[in-house]
Amino acid sequence: MQRTPEFRALSRWGQVxxxxxxxxxxxxxxxxxxxxxxxxxxxxxxxxAARRFIREWLYWDAxxxxxxxxxxxxxRLGEQGLLPIAVDPVLAxxxxxxxxxxxxxxxxxxxxxxxLAAGAxxxxxxxxxxxxxxxxxxxxxxxxxxxxxxxxxxxxxxxxWQPPFDLLPMADAEIA
Ligand SMILES: N[C@@H](CCC(=O)N[C@@H](CS)C(=O)NCC(=O)O)C(=O)O
Numbered sequence: 001m002q003r004t005p006e007f008r009a010l011s012r013w014g015q016v017x018x019x020x021x022x023x024x025x026x027x028x029x030x031x032x033x034x035x036x037x038x039x040x041x042x043x044x045x046x047x048x049a050a051r052r053f054i055r056e057w058l059y060w061d062a063x064x065x066x067x068x069x070x071x072x073x074x075x076r077l078g079e080q081g082l083l084p085i086a087v088d089p090v091l092a093x094x095x096x097x098x099x100x101x102x103x104x105x106x107x108x109x110x111x112x113x114x115x116l117a118a119g120a121x122x123x124x125x126x127x128x129x130x131x132x133x134x135x136x137x138x139x140x141x142x143x144x145x146x147x148x149x150x151x152x153x154x155x156x157x158x159x160x161w162q163p164p165f166d167l168l169p170m171a172d173a174e175i176a
Contacts, residue, residue, distance in 0.1 A: 029130070030058035033123040043123045050118035057116050057124035061131060065102045069131045071095035072138040099135060106132070107145035114154060121158065129155045133164060 011018045011027050019026045026032045037044030075092045077083040117124040142149035
């Protein structure tokens with residue numbers, strides 16, 4: 001479906017997520033989160049300095065967190081036979097090292113505060129935790145990072161929180 005001309009007309013890189021809202025079409029999850037926070041007036045901030053801080057986390061996620069998370073998740077799916085890939089152990093270990101480094105950073109940042117930016121839960125937390133939860137699916141043990149584990153607990157206790165596979169049911173997925 002992601003390769004059809006109809007989808008490529010919406011998503012120029014052929015990726016999900018894509019958000020269509022009236023005439024606006026947005027891709028890239030961080031851009032979508034910023035749009036939603038502005039449009040809905042929630043999980044953002046009215047303070048310019050706080051918005052810059054939130055944006056730093058969105059870029060950090062795309063730069064330092066998401067790549068090793070999905071690298072490790074790919075390794076795991078390959079091991080489980082759910083993806084037709086076998087990753088060189090040296091590359092898999094490097095991915096795991098970079099994931100540990102990102103989680104160390106998160107833990108250090110969260111040592112003195114409840115949420116990543118602006119003193120309250122924001123799209124910075126949603127963005128990072130939306131990726132971190134896939135790290136948990138790769139066998140990461142959150143208790144190794146106490147501040148990080150406390151933060152994950154606060155986010156998953158938010159009203160309306162649901163884990164990714166409850167939001168995106170996989171019951172009909174076809175795995176070759
Ligand atoms: N940086 C992008 C990553 C999007 C992404 O990797 N999407 C994956 C699925 S989670 C995808 O569509 N992969 C298919 C492809 O790249 O062809 C974002 O945050 O939106």
